[in-house]
Amino acid sequence: RAKEQGRNQMEAYQPSMSHMADERLALERNLRKAIERDELVLYYQPQIDLTDGRVCGMEALVRWNSPEHGMVPPLQFIPFAEECGLIVPLGDWVLRNACLQCKHWQDQGLPALKVAVNISTLQFHQLHFADKVQAVLEETGLEAKYLCLEITESVAIQNEEQALALLNQLTALGISIAIDDFGTGFSSLSLLHKLPVHQIKIDKSFIGDKSPQGAQIAKSIISLSRSLNMNVLAEGVETEEQYDFLAQHKCDSIQGYLISRPVSAYEFEQWHRARLNSISNQKRDFAVQR
Ligand code: C2E
Ligand code: MG
Ligand code: MG
Ligand code: MG
Numbered sequence: 001r002a003k004e005q006g007r008n009q010m011e012a013y014q015p016s017m018s019h020m021a022d023e024r025l026a027l028e029r030n031l032r033k034a035i036e037r038d039e040l041v042l043y044y045q046p047q048i049d050l051t052d053g054r055v056c057g058m059e060a061l062v063r064w065n066s067p068e069h070g071m072v073p074p075l076q077f078i079p080f081a082e083e084c085g086l087i088v089p090l091g092d093w094v095l096r097n098a099c100l101q102c103k104h105w106q107d108q109g110l111p112a113l114k115v116a117v118n119i120s121t122l123q124f125h126q127l128h129f130a131d132k133v134q135a136v137l138e139e140t141g142l143e144a145k146y147l148c149l150e151i152t153e154s155v156a157i158q159n160e161e162q163a164l165a166l167l168n169q170l171t172a173l174g175i176s177i178a179i180d181d182f183g184t185g186f187s188s189l190s191l192l193h194k195l196p197v198h199q200i201k202i203d204k205s206f207i208g209d210k211s212p213q214g215a216q217i218a219k220s221i222i223s224l225s226r227s228l229n230m231n232v233l234a235e236g237v238e239t240e241e242q243y244d245f246l247a248q249h250k251c252d253s254i255q256g257y258l259i260s261r262p263v264s265a266y267e268f269e270q271w272h273r274a275r276l277n278s279i280s281n282q283k284r285d286f287a288v289q290r
Contacts, residue, residue: 028084031077034064035089041065042097043262046272047116047233047255050247053279055272057114057148059255060098061262062090082120091123095133099140099147101265106146110272116148116178121155125162130169137173144174148199151177153185156195164195171196178233183221193228200225204236207246207256215245222249 034040040062047057064072081087095117102115123129137144149170156163156179167177178199179192183206206217218234225232234246237256246254260271 044268045262049253059116087120099142103142114146118150124155148176150180152180199231202234207236
């Protein structure tokens with residue numbers, strides 16, 4: 001009877017499963033084409049130094065500008081790209097284009113900023129990843145000190161030895177490493193202090209948490225970063241209150257809608273130029289007043 005049920009279930013599921021498989025194949029095909037046809041776009045979100053209010057960096061965040069579906073956010077295709085392996089060519093595209101854009105802005109005479117690029121597990125653990133990154137830097141002409149790679153705690157935990165060796169290779173090139181979404185993964189503090197990490201990014205869930213626990217966790221991560229000699233950035237800062245709290249507790253830098261949403265390269269440049277102007281106007285006004 002169980003056997004019969006099993007068979008019936010199989011029969012019942014087969015059509016929808018093959019339908020799903022078809023859909024996945026179609027999505028994979030579309031995404032592959034998207035990479036080839038340059039349908040991917042990078043948006044940039046500024047990072048602000050809390051000590052002087054200056055823009056100190058930007059995070060590159062990919063979107064898929066699909067002719068069919070419009071601007072598709074990354075969480076709708078990155079996890080799938082990771083599953084089917086397309087994250088490797090997609091990640092190559094992101095890395096190369098983020099470096100090109102960063103170098104382009106430097107060549108335009110804008111103040112040199114660091115660009116942060118998200119690296120997924122599969123991408124990080126591919127063979128010769130460090131050589132690939134080095135080749136991209138050489139090809140684009142971007143100095144290694146302007147590149148930051150964001151990995152998550154789980155990436156480092158997955159294959160400790162290999163991750164440590166690779167991170168050492170990358171930092172030897174002069175690249176910096178950030179731990180993204182910190183506090184949401186399986187944080188192994190004993191591992192963290194062994195890794196050559198420059199920055200910890202406090203996950204936005206703690207910043208947006210209105211309960212006292214959220215604030216407490218944010219404070220703890222700031223002091224943890226201090227004691228590990230790491231720089232600390234808060235993600236998802238949306239309000240003045242959050243800004244003041246983080247400044248008061250000596251968080252190094254922030255990123256969030258309060259400053260700017262992620263925007264296209266064109267919009268980022270306009271926004272950055274306007275901000276530079278208003279800062280220099282403020283300084284001039286100040287000098288005149290004195
Ligand atoms: P993430 O790396 O943690 O990036 C920060 C996400 O938080 C971005 O979402 C950003 O738009 C959003 N965010 C920034 N400030 C605020 C805020 O004040 N409030 C709120 N509610 N959200 C804020 P986005 O662009 O949708 O990206 C989502 C995730 O997709 C990223 O999270 C990252 O894990 C992944 N991702 C994006 N681009 C890439 C990429 O090129 N490669 C890989 N592997 N993953 C990527
Ligand atoms: Mg990130
Ligand atoms: Mg991330
Ligand atoms: Mg994050």
